[in-house]
Amino acid sequence: MSNTAISVSDLSKKYGGRMAVSHATFEVPLGTICGFVGPNGSGKTTTMRMLLGLITPTGGTGEILGESIKHPEKYLPRVGAMIEGPAFYPALSGSENLKYLANLGGFSTDRVQYLLDQVGLGDRAKSKYKTYSLGMKQRLGIAAALLPNPKLLMLDEPTNGLDPEGIQEVRSLLRALADEGTSVFVSSHLLSELELISDYLVMLRKGEVVFTGKMSDLMLDQQPVIIAKGAHESDLGALLAIAQRAGHRAVIRDGAVHVEGPAEWALEFNRAAFDAGITLSQLTPQLPNLEETFFEMTGEK
Amino acid sequence: MWRVALSELRKLRRPTLFLGTMGAVVFFSALFSSLLFLLIDSPDGNSDRGRTVSREVLGLATGGVQGFSSVGGFLGIIALCVFAAQTAQEYTYGTLRNILVRQPGRIRILVGKFIAMKLFALVMIIFSGIVSISASILLAPRAKVSTDLWFGPDGRHALLTTSINIIISVIGFGTIGMVLGLLLRSPISAISFGVLWLLIVENLLIAVKNSLQDWMPGAQLSAIASGGAVRGFTTGIEYSHALLVGGAYVAVGVIIASFLFLRRDVSN
Numbered sequence: 001m002s003n004t005a006i007s008v009s010d011l012s013k014k015y016g017g018r019m020a021v022s023h024a025t026f027e028v029p030l031g032t033i034c035g036f037v038g039p040n041g042s043g044k045t046t047t048m049r050m051l052l053g054l055i056t057p058t059g060g061t062g063e064i065l066g067e068s069i070k071h072p073e074k075y076l077p078r079v080g081a082m083i084e085g086p087a088f089y090p091a092l093s094g095s096e097n098l099k100y101l102a103n104l105g106g107f108s109t110d111r112v113q114y115l116l117d118q119v120g121l122g123d124r125a126k127s128k129y130k131t132y133s134l135g136m137k138q139r140l141g142i143a144a145a146l147l148p149n150p151k152l153l154m155l156d157e158p159t160n161g162l163d164p165e166g167i168q169e170v171r172s173l174l175r176a177l178a179d180e181g182t183s184v185f186v187s188s189h190l191l192s193e194l195e196l197i198s199d200y201l202v203m204l205r206k207g208e209v210v211f212t213g214k215m216s217d218l219m220l221d222q223q224p225v226i227i228a229k230g231a232h233e234s235d236l237g238a239l240l241a242i243a244q245r246a247g248h249r250a251v252i253r254d255g256a257v258h259v260e261g262p263a264e265w266a267l268e269f270n271r272a273a274f275d276a277g278i279t280l281s282q283l284t285p286q287l288p289n290l291e292e293t294f295f296e297m298t299g300e301k
Numbered sequence: 302m303w304r305v306a307l308s309e310l311r312k313l314r315r316p317t318l319f320l321g322t323m324g325a326v327v328f329f330s331a332l333f334s335s336l337l338f339l340l341i342d343s344p345d346g347n348s349d350r351g352r353t354v355s356r357e358v359l360g361l362a363t364g365g366v367q368g369f370s371s372v373g374g375f376l377g378i379i380a381l382c383v384f385a386a387q388t389a390q391e392y393t394y395g396t397l398r399n400i401l402v403r404q405p406g407r408i409r410i411l412v413g414k415f416i417a418m419k420l421f422a423l424v425m426i427i428f429s430g431i432v433s434i435s436a437s438i439l440l441a442p443r444a445k446v447s448t449d450l451w452f453g454p455d456g457r458h459a460l461l462t463t464s465i466n467i468i469i470s471v472i473g474f475g476t477i478g479m480v481l482g483l484l485l486r487s488p489i490s491a492i493s494f495g496v497l498w499l500l501i502v503e504n505l506l507i508a509v510k511n512s513l514q515d516w517m518p519g520a521q522l523s524a525i526a527s528g529g530a531v532r533g534f535t536t537g538i539e540y541s542h543a544l545l546v547g548g549a550y551v552a553v554g555v556i557i558a559s560f561l562f563l564r565r566d567v568s569n
Contacts, residue, residue: 046568053405054398055566072405081402087395091315103308105403144399 002066005030005152005183006051010060013046019207020046023060026202026212028185033178035194035215036187037290038204039298044187047204048083048156052076065151077105080150082158086141090130094121094140097129098147107147115143120169134161142170153177155186159193171197195290205298215290222288222296223260226269229282235273242272256282305404305413306420313387313421322383326425327432329375334368334433338440360447362455366463369433373467373526376429377474378496380422384475385491387418388482398567407563415479422471430464463528469544470526473551474499477518480554483562514538521547 006028013021021043028034038044049055051064053072062069065078088097098112116125119139124132132140138161145153153174159167167190174184175197188194194201201218203211211218228239236252243250243259246268250259259269263285273280288296313319337354340347348354348371359367391397404410441448450456481491499519507514514520521543529540 049398049566049568052398052402054401055568076402076405079402083398083402084395087399089312089390089394089396091317092312096311096315100308100311101399101403103311104304104400106304147403 002063003030004028004063004066005032006034006062006064006185008047008051008060008062008069011047011050011057011062012059013043013050013055014058021050021057021204022207024204024207024209025060026209028183028200028202030183031178031181032199033174033184033186033197034200034202035198036185036202036204037189037191037194037294038187042204042298043207044204045084045156046207048081048154048185048187051154052079052081052083054083075152077148078151079154080145080148080152081154082141082145083154083156085157085160086137086144088129088137088140088144091128093126093128094132094136094143095125097140098144101144102147105148107149111147111149115146116140118146118173119143120166135163135166138162139166142173150182152183152185155184157188158186159188159190167193191291191294192289201290203294203297210297218293219287219290222293224263224285224287225292226259226261226263226266227256227282227284227286228259228269228273228280229256230273231279231281235278238276238278239273242276243269246272302406302409302413302416305400305410306416309387309414309417310420313417318383319421322379322421322425323428326376326379326429330369330372330429330432331436333372333375334436335440337368337371338437338444338446341444341446356444356446359441359444360450362450362453363459363463364441364446365434365437365448365451365456366430366459368437369430369467370463370527372429372433373463373470374523376422376425376467376471377522377526378499379425380418380471380475381478381481381495381499382492383421384418384478385482385495386478386488388414388479389486389488389491392486393488401567408559411559411562415476418475418479419472422475423468426464426467426471430460430467434460466528467526470522470547473522473525473547474519476551477522477554480551480558483558515542516546518547518550521550 004027009025011021011024012019024047036044046055050057051062051069053069053076064075067074092100094116095112098115099109102109102112113122113125116122119142121136121139121143124136138158142158145155159170162170171193174186178184198215201211201213201215202209230236230239236257239257240250240252243257248259248261250257266283266285270280270283337347341356345351346353354367358364391400400410438448478491478495481495485491485494503517503519507517507520515538520538524538524540524543525547529538529543
């Protein structure tokens with residue numbers, strides 16, 4: 001039995017002359033939470049649609065839970081998904097919408113109320129979908145994805161429209177599901193959220209995979225940064241020059257000098273600044289977070 | 302397939318759709334049949350397009366189902382709207398992607414939806430039949446129409462054949478609605494196109510060149526509902542011709558729409 005939840009090789013989708021996804025190759029191990037990130041239009045949703053059998057790839061192969069993506073009927077009963085936001089019938093209640101999908105997939109409707117309670121919609125189960133707020137619609141989408149008690153959960157921007165409490169609840173829910181053995185493949189523009197929960201990461205840029213692997217490997221590979229501020233704003237130029245003279249890449253960003261270099265060099269930097277007559281008001285060595293890494297790798301900022 | 306049909310019925314039975322549609326069916330069935338008897342002596346006619354159906358014709362074995370037969374084309378238009386809306390809204394609501402994730406067999410989805418909508422259409426026809434025949438029975442004495450032949454073997458045969466003809470016609474109209482829904486992927490476009498074509502464009506074309514009525518899809522399906530030229534409501538179109546040409550339109554539409562539905566990417 002395969003130990004990967006998702007495995008794709010050279011997966012491509014071409015629309016006219018434009019490659020929406022170009023030779024994507026990556027694997028998502030079973031039982032992990034894998035973040036799927038990329039700028040708008042980088043091909044995340046197209047990739048997810050190909051994995052769910054909604055669109056036909058123009059090239060490459062893929063497997064979900066050990067079954068070829070050419071035969072979605074073999075794996076979809078074990079997959080829960082919410083793609084491009086929730087989509088339900090406005091005139092049916094939340095409960096009726098879930099029962100509709102449960103009937104369709106051959107799942108028991110007994111789980112419907114339990115799932116609605118789990119996503120915090122228990123008391124609005126009988127309200128029509130069209131009366132739901134954006135956050136409630138999103139919660140219903142997550143409940144629908146959980147209907148088959150999935151082995152693999154694929155969520156596209158699940159926290160869209162949720163308040164901070166809702167985001168935290170989704171994060172806890174995904175972590176709990178992963179701990180129970182469910183593999184989670186989740187795209188989000190809230191990179192700080194993904195950084196908190198993801199074990200694995202697949203990063204796309206213009207349809208191409210620019211990173212795939214463990215989140216910890218990605219972060220360890222990143223050059224640490226020392227952030228420094230002088231007592232006066234006019235000190236920034238001098239601090240920048242000190243760092244560059246010492247052979248480090250440095251930029252002025254958000255009113256501080258960001259220097260690429262090991263944390264130990266902070267001591268030397270402090271001394272050099274002191275020698276130049278600059279009193280530092282901040283000197284913070286830190287590893288870049290996922291957001292900074294993302295911008296660095298995708299060239300988005 | 303049956304799971305799709307069961308799910309679809311959950312959607313079709315919602316009160317606004319079910320009661321609204323059945324309410325319209327009951328109202329217009331009662332109206333069509335009542336006018337047939339209440340306006341029997343009117344110089345302006347008592348049937349569609351100013352035609353007169355005489356006391357003698359209504360007194361035949363087919364008289365009891367005359368109103369039911371007249372409303373058949375109207376039931377077809379309702380079926381077209383319901384089938385088109387229920388199919389096309391999966392695209393506009395974006396629910397098609399949910400359906401395909403839960404049931405990736407696209408042919409099963411089409412067949413399951415079709416079965417459910419056919420059941421809905423059957424209920425519609427049963428309601429219409431009960432209301433229009435009841436109205437005819439109630440109003441016949443007042444219009445001095447003899448009902449003796451209605452309840453004999455020929456009357457029962459007329460009820461059976463009329464019901465079958467209306468079922469074929471309504472399902473045909475509904476299938477065209479479903480095909481339009483799949484092709485145009487928008488309920489408003491599908492319904493507008495279907496209704497405008499059937500009620501206006503076809504009639505204009507036939508008015509310009511009468512022989513075209515033998516080849517227009519709506520005219521064929523209406524002819525089937527009314528039993529063809531024999532009954533005199535759609536003069537010029539033989540029942541067998543209507544069945545053949547109407548069936549060909551429906552079959553070609555189904556083949557094209559199914560092919561597109563099977564092959565088309567779901568990217569909305």
